[in-house]
Amino acid sequence: MKKGSSALLTIFLVILVDLIGFGIILPLIPYYASTFHATPIAIGFLFSIYSLAQLIFSPIWGGLSDRIGRRPIMMISTLGAAVAYVVFALSNNLPMLFFSRLLAGIMGGNISTGYAYVADITSHEDRAKGMGLIGAAFGIGFVLGPALATILIHPRFLSFLNLDTAHKYMLPGFFACALSVLSFILVLTKLKETVHHTLHEEEEPIAYEQGETGLFKSSIFSKGFWQFLLQKQSSIIPHLFLLLVGCAFLNSFAQSSLYSAFPLYCKNIMNISAGHVGTLYVYMGVVAVIIQGVLIRIITRWLSEKKVFLIGSIIMPIGLAAVAFMPSKGWLAFSLCVMSLGASLYGPTLNSLISKEADPSQLGRAMGISQGISALARVLGPAWGGFLFGIQYRLPFLLTAGLLSFAIIVGVSIQSKLDV
Numbered sequence: 001m002k003k004g005s006s007a008l009l010t011i012f013l014v015i016l017v018d019l020i021g022f023g024i025i026l027p028l029i030p031y032y033a034s035t036f037h038a039t040p041i042a043i044g045f046l047f048s049i050y051s052l053a054q055l056i057f058s059p060i061w062g063g064l065s066d067r068i069g070r071r072p073i074m075m076i077s078t079l080g081a082a083v084a085y086v087v088f089a090l091s092n093n094l095p096m097l098f099f100s101r102l103l104a105g106i107m108g109g110n111i112s113t114g115y116a117y118v119a120d121i122t123s124h125e126d127r128a129k130g131m132g133l134i135g136a137a138f139g140i141g142f143v144l145g146p147a148l149a150t151i152l153i154h155p156r157f158l159s160f161l162n163l164d165t166a167h168k169y170m171l172p173g174f175f176a177c178a179l180s181v182l183s184f185i186l187v188l189t190k191l192k193e194t195v196h197h198t199l200h201e202e203e204e205p206i207a208y209e210q211g212e213t214g215l216f217k218s219s220i221f222s223k224g225f226w227q228f229l230l231q232k233q234s235s236i237i238p239h240l241f242l243l244l245v246g247c248a249f250l251n252s253f254a255q256s257s258l259y260s261a262f263p264l265y266c267k268n269i270m271n272i273s274a275g276h277v278g279t280l281y282v283y284m285g286v287v288a289v290i291i292q293g294v295l296i297r298i299i300t301r302w303l304s305e306k307k308v309f310l311i312g313s314i315i316m317p318i319g320l321a322a323v324a325f326m327p328s329k330g331w332l333a334f335s336l337c338v339m340s341l342g343a344s345l346y347g348p349t350l351n352s353l354i355s356k357e358a359d360p361s362q363l364g365r366a367m368g369i370s371q372g373i374s375a376l377a378r379v380l381g382p383a384w385g386g387f388l389f390g391i392q393y394r395l396p397f398l399l400t401a402g403l404l405s406f407a408i409i410v411g412v413s414i415q416s417k418l419d420v
Contacts, residue, residue: 007192018141020148028044037094073109152171253403
């Protein structure tokens with residue numbers, strides 16, 4: 001690694017603490033919105049508005065982190081998330097709840113900046129291992145977060161604290177706020193800056209349209225965004241950066257399609273309760289933590305990250321397609337773990353390859369674009385899954401697995417044309 005492992009541990013803790021807060025809030029949104037008599041469509045938009053805001057603002061935060069540094073962006077993001085959680089806790093109507101989710105999406109720049117930070121402090125050889133730690137933080141956050149949410153809204157716990165159950169969603173909101181403040185303190189006191197240049201030291205390699213200045217240079221609505229995405233990098237594979245970002249889109253698209261299709265499949269086809277569905281998600285999270293947090297370090301000692309990416313791109317769609325044919329709960333859990341295994345090999349190596357394809361001076365911008373495009377996938381994926389389930393219950397898994405197989409083509413191309 002370029003810098004000590006302490007920096008990697010610090011960024012891991014920053015992202016982990018923030019994601020635990022995110023994991024607390026996420027499963028409560030439909031129930032909280034229902035107290036304001038929200039329709040199913042409105043509840044769906046509560047999820048979509050967050051991803052739409054990330055689509056617009058992740059590239060902006062990423063580009064800014066290349067110019068003014070990673071620490072300022074992560075401090076702004078974590079404090080902004082804390083404010084969003086306070087608004088969530090104090091919401092007394094549906095528009096206020098919508099505003100909390102919009103603000104949280106706007107301020108969600110810490111993930112793409114965190115990926116860029118990992119790329120800053122790791123060598124090419126250790127890049128996938130570092131990216132794996134961020135993936136492990138996601139897994140831990142989505143295991144601990146919902147578990148903490150269950151505790152925080154439990155009547156006995158509220159009674160112990162002498163809190164009114166009529167306002168039970170306030171406590172999770174304030175708890176998530178406290179976690180974001182803790183994340184801010186970690187950034188402020190422990191995280192060292194990795195971008196050391198002034199705004200005028202480097203010229204931007206992309207020409208911008210007249211008027212595209214400041215924040216808007218990296219916006220999805222700018223010409224520069226699309227020029228950056230479509231430009232041919234130094235790789236001997238034309239437009240490899242675009243292909244890799246496309247793989248990131250499909251990864252998020254496949255996983256987010258499960259948000260709608262998988263619970264419907266469990267309820268209507270497998271006759272599985274909501275509680276057991278949550279347990280299945282925990283299994284997937286545990287697999288992700290083990291692979292990305294521990295085993296990816298061992299695996300990448302023996303295999304190049306290009307091979308690991310290819311293996312993951314093969315395993316993930318197999319596990320996803322198999323979900324549609326599992327005869328029992330046990331086999332269903334097995335297929336989900338196979339899918340999670342593939343995703344856990346696929347995700348860190350994909351982010352590593354994306355970071356290596358970008359100019360070192362524009363790592364934040366590259367990761368911001370990748371996260372923004374992934375956010376677009378999270379907007380579209382749930383609607384895709386629900387629509388296909390309405391046609392035939394196996395279609396969401398089979399067709400999505402087919403789309404995801406595009407990554408196999410990219411992986412084979414990388415393996416055959418680039419030096420291992």
